Every structure is written in C-alpha cells, then in structure tokens.
Amino acid sequence: MKKQRLFAVLLAALMLAALFAACGGGKDDAAEIPQDTAAAETAAETTEEDTVYKADIPEGTDFGGYNFRFFHWYHSGWQERINKDLVAEEMNGDFLNDAVYERNRNVEELLNIKITSQLEDLGAIGGKVQKAVSAGDDAWDAVYIRLYEAPTYLSGGIFMNYHDIPTIELSAPWWDQGSVEQLSIDRRLYLIASDINVIDKNATxxxxxxxxxxxxxxxxxxxxxxxxxxxxxxxxxxxxxxxxxxxxxxxxxxxxxxxxxxxxxxxxxxxxxxxxxxxxxxxxxxxxxxxxxxxxxxxxxxxxxxxxxxxxxxxxxxxxxxxxxxxxxxxxxxxxxxxxxxxxxxxxxxxxxxxxxxxxxxxxxxxxxxxxxxxxxVSQHTCGLMSIPVTISDPSRDGIILEALAAESKNLVQPAYYEVNLQGKYIRDNESGEMLEIILAxxxxxxxxxxxxxxxxxxxxxxxxxxxxxxxxxxxxxxxxxxxxxxxxxxxxxxxxx
Incomplete structure (x- = not known):
C-alpha cells in the first residue's frame, strides 16, 4: 500500500535525521528565484515506487537565509492544542516532533531559509496582527488565529487572498480541498488548512x-x-x-x-x-x-x-x-x-x-x-488555520516556502500523525486507525x-x-x-x- 511505503520513508528519514541534523549551511546571497520560472505552478510529483511528494520549486531558488516567521496562538489550559506542528527545536524521540524537525531542516536547506515561530495568547493574537498590519509592519509571514475569533479579522483587509499568491497551487494534494472550497467568500480565501498542520485534524x-x-x-x-x-x-x-x-x-x-x-x-x-x-x-x-x-x-x-x-x-x-x-x-x-x-x-x-x-x-x-x-x-473552538498578512514583502517567495513546507509535510508530518502518533501511540487497534481515515476524509x-x-x-x-x-x-x-x-x-x- 502507498501508506506503508510512505511510512517506511518516514521511519528511514527520522532515523537518519539525527545523523544529519547538524549538517548543511546557509548562503548569504540575496534571494534568487530564476526569472523564467518565478511564478512556476506547484504540482505533486509522485510515483508508485517511492510515494514521495515534491513541490515544483524553480531550480536554483535561494532565499539568502531569509527568516520565515510563524505567529501562532496558545492557551495555558490547552497545551495539547498548541501548534506543535510548526517548529521543533531538536530531535527528542517523539515521532511527530522529529518529523516536524526533519521537515523544517529539509526545507531550510532546500531554500536557504530559517524557520522560526512566536507564540501569543489566543485572545490577543488577532489584535496584534491587526495592529502590525495597520502600521505597515512586516512582522510575520504566516499567522494562526483560532476560528472562533477569526471572523473579527477576516473581512478587515489584513490578510492576503490565497488565490492571489501566484506561487501557491491550491489544487495540490497538500492543501485541504475542503477548506479551499468551504472557507472562501466571493472567491476570496483568507485562511486555509494544509498538511503543514495537525491542529485542524485534532479539532475534528x-x-x-x-x-x-x-x-x-x-x-x-x-x-x-x-x-x-x-x-x-x-x-x-x-x-x-x-x-x-x-x-x-x-x-x-x-x-x-x-x-x-x-x-x-x-x-x-x-x-x-x-x-x-x-x-x-x-x-x-x-x-x-x-x-x-x-x-x-x-x-x-x-x-x-x-x-x-x-x-x-x-x-x-x-x-x-x-x-x-x-x-x-x-x-x-x-x-x-x-x-x-x-x-x-x-x-x-x-x-x-x-x-x-x-x-x-x-x-x-x-x-x-x-x-x-x-x-x-472541524470545531471552531479548538482549530486555528493559516492566514498570510498583506504586509509580507514578497508573496511569491512566501508561496514557494509554504508549498515546500506543505509537500514535505505530506511526506513526513502527516504519516507521523496518522500512523505513528495516533495509531501507534494513542489509538489502540487497527480498526480505529481505519475509522480515523473515514473521520478525516x-x-x-x-x-x-x-x-x-x-x-x-x-x-x-x-x-x-x-x-x-x-x-x-x-x-x-x-x-x-x-x-x-x-x-x-x-x-x-x-x-x-x-
């Protein structure tokens, strides 16, 4: 089965990750996207043999050490609902953590970037984003506001329409098509679910x-x-x-x-x-x-x-x-x-x-x-989805980074979530794993x-x-x-x- 082969890829990658985590280096050159493919469409490249997903990144893309910044919410009483799927400081033996770590290091090396994050209380994050955008501050590349609070900000002109980001291919399999179809209004899509995250799956x-x-x-x-x-x-x-x-x-x-x-x-x-x-x-x-x-x-x-x-x-x-x-x-x-x-x-x-x-x-x-x-x-009370502030300096660059992260998440993070973290760690029988697929379908x-x-x-x-x-x-x-x-x-x- 495809999932079994993908699971094998995941396990191999995570076992090797510890050996190579310290390897690689960054370049100090300015960001480079080959001009003839700067707005290249992103597509999934898969084969029956390896079942690996790959974003179509223009060859030679180099973002010169750019710091890609996530901004996401937390609640002191809901530690399990913090976005553990965005950053991991080190390998610690937990499969989900290690998959996130490996994904980020792979994308950082591929694009010559650094991925960082900042936490804020769920009740304050929307206001801080709104204030930063109003001041013209390019403070974060991608933000997460809990769905329960999101409507306050979605129609305020502070987020980009995903349909207007030329380097994001919304039909790619790492973007949740249900969110693409159901969350837009007047063909304007300001928040989205993807394989980058598990918080939306956990809210199901x-x-x-x-x-x-x-x-x-x-x-x-x-x-x-x-x-x-x-x-x-x-x-x-x-x-x-x-x-x-x-x-x-x-x-x-x-x-x-x-x-x-x-x-x-x-x-x-x-x-x-x-x-x-x-x-x-x-x-x-x-x-x-x-x-x-x-x-x-x-x-x-x-x-x-x-x-x-x-x-x-x-x-x-x-x-x-x-x-x-x-x-x-x-x-x-x-x-x-x-x-x-x-x-x-x-x-x-x-x-x-x-x-x-x-x-x-x-x-x-x-x-x-x-x-x-x-x-x-998908419960609006515990789910936060990703939005892109209108103040980002280069939407095409951020689109490429997100495509790379989402594709690599489909290879690493989602198998860790489905087959290792839930089915191997929390769910107690194979049948429940089958039911999980039905629930999330x-x-x-x-x-x-x-x-x-x-x-x-x-x-x-x-x-x-x-x-x-x-x-x-x-x-x-x-x-x-x-x-x-x-x-x-x-x-x-x-x-x-x-």
Whole structure:
C-alpha cells in the first residue's frame, strides 16, 4: 500500500535525521528565484515506487537565509492544542516532533531559509496582527488565529487572498480541498488548512466507545456497522439505551453515574453536520446562503433534540454547568468507565493515553443508511488555520516556502500523525486507525458556525438545554438576523475586492 511505503520513508528519514541534523549551511546571497520560472505552478510529483511528494520549486531558488516567521496562538489550559506542528527545536524521540524537525531542516536547506515561530495568547493574537498590519509592519509571514475569533479579522483587509499568491497551487494534494472550497467568500480565501498542520485534524469530531461495555452489552461489531453504512443516529441511540446505571444508588442520574452517551453542547452541531446538514451553503457566485430552513433539517434537528435531552441515558456536561463540573469532566467520566459512548475532538484521544479504559474510535453517525458519506465537523473552538498578512514583502517567495513546507509535510508530518502518533501511540487497534481515515476524509468547515451569522448556530447548539425546544420558532426568530449578518459580511468582502 502507498501508506506503508510512505511510512517506511518516514521511519528511514527520522532515523537518519539525527545523523544529519547538524549538517548543511546557509548562503548569504540575496534571494534568487530564476526569472523564467518565478511564478512556476506547484504540482505533486509522485510515483508508485517511492510515494514521495515534491513541490515544483524553480531550480536554483535561494532565499539568502531569509527568516520565515510563524505567529501562532496558545492557551495555558490547552497545551495539547498548541501548534506543535510548526517548529521543533531538536530531535527528542517523539515521532511527530522529529518529523516536524526533519521537515523544517529539509526545507531550510532546500531554500536557504530559517524557520522560526512566536507564540501569543489566543485572545490577543488577532489584535496584534491587526495592529502590525495597520502600521505597515512586516512582522510575520504566516499567522494562526483560532476560528472562533477569526471572523473579527477576516473581512478587515489584513490578510492576503490565497488565490492571489501566484506561487501557491491550491489544487495540490497538500492543501485541504475542503477548506479551499468551504472557507472562501466571493472567491476570496483568507485562511486555509494544509498538511503543514495537525491542529485542524485534532479539532475534528469523532466518537469513542468503551470496548468492555460494548462486549458485555452484546453490541454488534461497531466497525462493521460503519463499513456497511449502517452507523446511523437511530442505531447509536438504540445501542446506548440500556447502558445507563445509577451507580451511587441515590435514585437520580448525576455526575457520579454511568450513561449511554457523554457529551457537551456541541453534540447538536456535530450530529447535524453528520447528517449532511449545513447552516450555510454557497451559491454559484461563491456567496453564503442561509440554507438551514428545510423540512429535512427540521426533522433531523427534532431527532437530535430527542436524543440529547434524554438525561436518564444521555449526559451533557453543559447541563450541569461549570459550578458543578470541570471543563473536562465528561472526558474523565469516560476514562473512569462512566459511559458507553463519548463525543470527542480527536485531540482528546491524547488525554486518554494513560486511561485503563480500552476504547475504540468511530465517526459521527449518518442520518440514514441511504446517506452516502460520513461527515465530521472541524470545531471552531479548538482549530486555528493559516492566514498570510498583506504586509509580507514578497508573496511569491512566501508561496514557494509554504508549498515546500506543505509537500514535505505530506511526506513526513502527516504519516507521523496518522500512523505513528495516533495509531501507534494513542489509538489502540487497527480498526480505529481505519475509522480515523473515514473521520478525516470528509470534514465540515461550516461558515454558519465560524461566523455564527445572526447568532443562529450558537442558539441552535443551546437548544439541547431547553425544555420543549421548537426549531421552527427558533429559525423564524433568527433567520432575518442571520441573513442581515451574511449581507454585511458579503458587502465587506466585496469592498475588499474593489
């Protein structure tokens, strides 16, 4: 298989990296891009024999020791969500770290550059970028703002349209085509996902299940249900109905008891996207349209509400509030054996590495067996995507650097993430590795969640906490607000286009 050959390439590269990490040197010459190929298209060069991806870098390109600067966010409580995929100071035996280190050294040697990074708190990074751009300061080459904050800055004219960078070939396989297609407005694309990063993969929704409980409750082969297209909302609800237990014996279900399903509020959105539903779609002119109000979406939402409000078998952490449970209470509950199923973002698998609970991983269920595809939400709360400030001095140069980094990431970083870091380190069986591929194959970047036009997506998610929620009434109340918010953003984008 291609993946196996690529994995072999990765292992060989990482074993050799320690020997050559100190080798190579920089040139002090000015940046050189051969004039006849300065805007060369980037393409993937692959063969069945070696399965190595290579960006089409103009021969003789030399950037004279240029310092390529990443600027990315962190949160003191979310250490696992820091962009560990951008820089690595040294080899340390961790496959992902060592793959990042090797990738950067390879690209530095290829282009005669230096790759550096700067961290900033997630709540402050957008403002700092905006201030630097307003002052005309070429401070960073590529920046990461969490999707939750990104809309504040995307229509402000501070980022380049990826379609205008001549040396970036957006159709190349190292750029996430889902992000290219779904995140643009009026054919202007200001942020993107690529193989450079794993933070966007870690922000993708999935489901974990307790293997011991699945066996003791006589559940069918869950992996087979997924393969056969029978993993649906109604099926998972059927399977967890008998898994709840009043462990503490107080006659009421609470945080010390066992549930069929453990989640947070975002289950509403994750399940909705899994059914193929979207808050926002786009028209033939690449403009967002509030497309939620359909009979199918109303029906689907009713089914999801029925699932997520049956608190005798379904635990929603937000139902109890932060005064009762901590932010990661439902994760701990699953680790402690208090749940059959557990809604997660993939980065939460890392939390469970030391857990004694044996678990498997599954995609978000479809709505029905007739639905062709499983879909997985990319959470705006934990994902940051790459943007390019308009103040960079040479877009063609930065485009070439990013193409080289992304192609080399497809060779090194992504195999380390998929086949070594997750499947070998955190995921506990081969079937879950197969499920991981399904989860990441069709990811959803819903502009309705990222922008929350008219606050509709936020209100939708909150319905699981309300008694007798009425989706038709909610839609009627917020539809005009959502449309007005969309019109405002579109006008801002079109103003940027001149």
């Amino acid at each position: 929704a999935g489901i974990a299940f307790n293997k011991s409980y699945a066996e003791s409750y006589g559940l069918p082969d869950l992996y087979a249900l997924v393969r056969d297209g029978k993993w649906t909302l109604s099926k998972i609800e059927e399977l967890y109905q008998n898994a709840a237990r009043d462990i503490d014996g107080d006659g009421e279900m609470g945080i010390h008891d066992q549930y069929g399903f453990l989640s947070k509020n975002d289950a509403m959105t994750f399940f909705f996207h899994g059914t193929g539903g979207r808050f926002i779609t786009k028209d033939e002119n690449d403009l967002p349209v509030f497309s939620f109000p359909t009979e199918k979406n109303f029906t689907v939402t009713g089914d999801i509400i029925e699932m997520t409000t049956d608190y005798n078998v379904y635990f929603n952490q937000h139902y109890y509030g932060t005064s009762v449970v901590s932010d990661q209470a439902y994760t701990k509950m699953f680790e402690n054996g208090q749940g059959l199923f557990f809604l997660l973002r993939l980065d939460e698998i890392e939390h469970m590495r030391a857990s004694e609970t044996d678990f498997g991983v599954l995609p978000i269920p479809k709505y029905s067996e007739e639905q062709d595809t499983y879909y997985s939400t 069709n990811r959803v970047y819903d502009l309705g969640c990222i922008y929350s036009f008219g606050d509709f997506a936020n209100q939708y998610q909150e319905m699981t906490l309300k008694k007798n929620p009425d989706i038709a009434s909610l839609t009627a109340k917020y539809e005009s607000k959502a449309i007005a918010a969309i019109d405002k953003v579109v006008a801002q984008y079109q103003e940027l286009a001149g």
